[in-house]
Amino acid sequence: MPSRELEALEIRVLGSLAEKQMSTPEYYPLTLNALIAACNQKSNREPVMEASEAEVQRALDSLQEEKLAWKVVGGRAVRWEHNLDTALQLDPASKAILTLLFLRGAQTPGELRGRSDRLHPFGSISEVEEMLQRLAASPDPLVREIARRPGQKESRWMHLLGSAPHPDPLPASGERGHDRPIAARVQRLEEQITALLEEMNALKAKLGE
Numbered sequence: 001m002p003s004r005e006l007e008a009l010e011i012r013v014l015g016s017l018a019e020k021q022m023s024t025p026e027y028y029p030l031t032l033n034a035l036i037a038a039c040n041q042k043s044n045r046e047p048v049m050e051a052s053e054a055e056v057q058r059a060l061d062s063l064q065e066e067k068l069a070w071k072v073v074g075g076r077a078v079r080w081e082h083n084l085d086t087a088l089q090l091d092p093a094s095k096a097i098l099t100l101l102f103l104r105g106a107q108t109p110g111e112l113r114g115r116s117d118r119l120h121p122f123g124s125i126s127e128v129e130e131m132l133q134r135l136a137a138s139p140d141p142l143v144r145e146i147a148r149r150p151g152q153k154e155s156r157w158m159h160l161l162g163s164a165p166h167p168d169p170l171p172a173s174g175e176r177g178h179d180r181p182i183a184a185r186v187q188r189l190e191e192q193i194t195a196l197l198e199e200m201n202a203l204k205a206k207l208g209e
Contacts, residue, residue, distance in 0.1 A: 001088065001140045002066045006162035009051055009059045012039050014068060015102030017082040018095055022119040029072045029079035032057065033197050041190050046104040088142065093131050096120035098142060101159040106146055108154035132157050
């Protein structure tokens with residue numbers, strides 16, 4: 001566990017690293033530029049951020065001090081990876097849940113299941129609820145249940161590694177059923193842009209040799 005409450009951008013950096021590890025492992029670990037793009041994505045982020053290179057680098061330096069992120073040296077560009085699996089003793093299912101909570105704040109078990117397909121396949125909402133209960137019951141709890149929104153049947157859950165940017169975020173417009181295909185296309189485009197950035201950085205490094 002970290003020795004202090006993590007800041008919002010530190011949480012976003014960890015969530016972005018973990019998300020890309022699970023969804024696009026071929027581009028992981030991430031370069032700084034790719035990580036900045038991931039932190040500032042317009043889709044699957046609540047709230048949307050506009051973090052600068054200097055801000056993301058400071059967050060990485062702080063996370064490295066907490067042994068939650070590592071610098072990977074040896075290729076053409078410096079890359080970064082998270083250390084959540086070891087530091088928090090996470091398996092793939094619990095890592096997927098925490099990643100979604102890091103990136104989008106408090107959510108219901110149903111929302112978590114619906115958004116987890118590209119990270120980890122949960123067979124049912126009950127599986128998500130069991131994982132949340134396990135994370136909440138650990139000696140160092142990682143999540144807790146909070147009040148449900150008016151009109152919602154399910155309670156929401158939040159992570160406990162840092163304060164949420166918005167304690168009670170409003171539903172994102174992209175969560176309306178007819179907008180989901182658009183959100184998925186936007187996410188794919190952003191991932192393609194991240195991949196292009198990786199290729200450009202590699203080409204620049206090669207030309208500079």
